[in-house]
Amino acid sequence: MTTHSAHTYRINDRVTLIAPPAGDGALAAGDLGTVAEIHGDPPAPQVAADQPAASLEPPAPEAQHPIYADIVQPGTDPIRLDVIWDRGGRTSVSADQVEPFVALGRFTRATVAVSAAAARRGQQVAHLWIAENIGDFAPHPGARYERRRHITREARRLLGSIAIGQRSLLDRLPTVGDLTGLDTRVQEPAWYEAAVGDRGPAWRLLTDDRRDALRHVYSRSFDEALRDRVIDLCRVLAGPTGDDRDLAHLDPAGLTAGGTAVFSHRWHLLDPDLPHDAPTGDGDGDFGALARYAEGYVGVLLEETVEGTVFDCDRTTAEAIVASQQARRAHARERIAVTGLDSAAADDAVERWAAGMFWDDDVIVIDERVRSGDYTAVRRIHPDGDGRYRMPDWGWYPVDPYACDRIHGPLPAPSGGPGWVPLQHVPGVRLADDRLRARPLMLAHLREDSLSVLGLEYAGEPVAVLDAGEEVTVTFLGPDFSEHDLRGYAAESTFDGTPLTAGQLLQTLVTDAETAALIAEMTTRSITLARYLDAGGLHLLTSIAVWPAPRTTAAALNLGRQLTAAAELNDPDFTDDRTGRWELWTGTGWLDVTPYLDDTDTGSTSVFTGWLTQPLSEIPPLQAPQTLSRDRLVDLAADHGVLLPRDGDLPALAARIVTVLHLGEIR
Structure with missing residues (x-):
């Protein structure tokens, strides 16, 4: 022709x-x-x-x-x-x-659209075929991870057959012809209209030759995408790490603070149309048998929030997260550019869609100024003493590691790996786990004859009483947890990577508990706490109460500039070394509110006028919490039918009342 x-x-x-x-x-x-x-x-x-x-x-x-x-x-x-x-x-x-x-005709545009639609459909069918034939929906007896091992073996068997040229299993893959009559998306002309829309000629206007050509395009693109995705999924099921390591210990079910898991996000879903957060039906709390994630990140769970979970990770994993965010923005920029927007408008659209994320030496900078509509919204994530980064609360959640095509970060061995957890209010300290905590026995008014008395709990049970005077002394309540156990726990905990002594461990536990109690009282009065740390983020230099507590991120960042400016005025030496940072307690964690200095800064902080929404105000005096007087302790015991001498040693009295009345749960 x-x-x-x-x-x-x-x-x-x-x-x-x-x-x-x-x-x-x-x-x-x-x-x-x-x-x-x-x-x-x-x-x-x-x-x-x-x-x-x-x-x-x-x-x-x-x-x-x-x-x-x-x-x-x-x-x-x-x-x-x-x-x-x-x-x-x-x-x-x-x-x-x-x-x-570059000069696509309507038929060519239709052909490209049909090919893309068929490929998407083929990938979806691949997920279903894998799930029903060798995946979680296949009839595998046994416990969850026994089934998982069986799935892994089946996936490896299929890959081995392909490698030696045995394609009998692949020949069983469904074709477009198998789906005809079962799925309206592949019935003519529904599949064509769904794929092309108004980008090409109507089906009724096409010649028989062009209809045959489009059927061939759909069939071939479907088959190729289905086959390629099945092979990819088998490789993943055989182990996302590329080897045969068992990842059962990273099961997200039952994950608690301090546990290591693989975290991902909805934006990493390979097919958002497939179910990804519904249980599989066997009651084991799985995140969805069909969910597939392009990326997963190894981290340690710190806490759960309304948005999702908060975790920290090492530098390598943090670099992968930053690179992923940058790639998402670049991909969005390409998609927006083809709409015809000019460069400036396209850049602005990307900024409104997703926060900028980049490195400034060893600090992660998150730029949300355009997205939030507040040109002060720039925050920094510093590494802690162990070089780990607390990821922003963006809705991350733990996922099955076998559901990830790729996992970033070091995977711990089943019997090892970082099981420690950070103390929330003492920077640089990591405990062996989250089972040992100091708790205030009760809150009472400060009196001259009172001491700060706290209960030491292990796995939720009271094991000792702490006298938090000039030096912390401990009175153990029984043989279940002794000084030997305390020293062993301290040796497995660290400050800036160095093991703690028993005395250092007790002091950090007391400081964390006292700070938590102080914050709890302040919160009831709309007050929060700001602290200034040294350059390494390990040592607390000063802290102040802030009233009223900032209600937005923009207000918190503005407060950081005011704190920095106030310190510069009150301390002439402050301007000589501004490598420290201000952090503000937000209710769920500490937010770095240090003013960001960009590459064009000549030494002064970047201040955006017109956004001063939370000025510092006069702070009302606070009452010291977590104190217990001798008389109050004796009266409390008498209320419960226990008679204690009023001239006894206070820690001993506290130990006795905790033992008899199990008051370790009193806050």
Whole structure:
């Protein structure tokens, strides 16, 4: 056939195949390729009689000569193009069998859309086929991770069969013909209309040849996507780490603070249309048998919030998270650019869609100024003493590691790995686990004859009483937890990577409990706490009460600038070393509110006027909590029928009343 169009071709031009060569099953309409060679000369174009004679001469044939496909005359040999196809191979085609990729016709756009829709459908069917044949929906007896091991073996068997050329299992994969009549999305013309919409000609207007070409495109794209995704999923089920390590110990079910898990986010779902947060039906709390995540990140659970979970991770994992956020933004920028928005508008749209995230030396900077509508919303995430980063509360959640195509970060061995947890209010300290805690026995008014008395709990049971005077002393309540146990626990806990002594451990537990009690009392009065740490984030230099507590991130960041400015005025030496940082308690964690200095800063903090919404105010005096007087303790015991001497040693009295009345749960 001859196409009458104004398309021109040069070597290295991108073209789209619109009419596959007869007998070539490897090519289909919609395939993309690059022109490698051009064969044949175009005839001289017809021109007006008054045009200069020189223009009537055909141009000399050369490699870079434009080819006019629309002037091929009947009876002449068509211009032929040697095209290197993106899917592989090189074929000679007539110029009227292709069209420029940059000048897509309606049929070509329809072909591309059909191919993309078929590929998406093939990937969805691949997930279902895997789940029903070798995955979580297949009939596997036994406990959850016994089934998982069986799934892993089946996936490896399939991959091994493919490697040696045995394709019997792949031949059982469903085809478009198998789905016809079972799924309206592959019934004509529904599948065509759903894929193309108004981007191409109506199905009723297509010739039989073009309908056949589109059916072939759909079928081939579906089959290829299905087969490729099945192979990919088998590789993943065989182990996302690329080896045969058992990841059962990273099961998200029953995960508690301090436990290591693999975390991901909804934006990493490979197919958001598939169920991803519903139980599998066996009551084990799985996150969905069909859920697949492109990325997962190894981290330690710190806490659960309304938005999701908060975890920390090492530098390598943090780099992967930052890179992923940058890639998401870049991909969004490409999608927005094709809509025709100018560069500035496209950049602004991306900023409104997702926060910027980048590195400033060893600090993660999160820029949410445009997204929040507040041009002060820039925060920094510093590494702690162990070089770990607390990820922002963006709705992360723990997932089955086998559901991730790729896992970033060091995977702990089943019997080891970081099982420690940070103390919330003492920077740089990591405990062996979350079972040992100091709790105030009760809150009472401060009196001259009172001491700060706290209960020491292990796994929720009272094991000792702490006298938090100038030095912390301990009175153990029984043999279940002794000084030997305390020293062993301290040796497994660290400050800035160095094991703690028993005395240091007790002091940090008391400080954490006292700070928590202070914050709890302050919260009832709309007050919060701000603290200033040294450059390493390990040592508390000062802290102040802030009233009223900032209600937004923008107000908190503005408060950080005010705190910095106040420190500069009150301490002349402060301007010589501004490497420390201000942090503010937000109710769930400590937020770094230090003013951000960008690359163009000459030494002064970046202050955006007009956003001062939370000025510092006069702070009302606070009453010291977690104190217990001797008389109050004796009266409390008497109320419960226990008589104690009023002249006894206070820690001993506290130990006795805790033992008899089990008052360790009193707050």
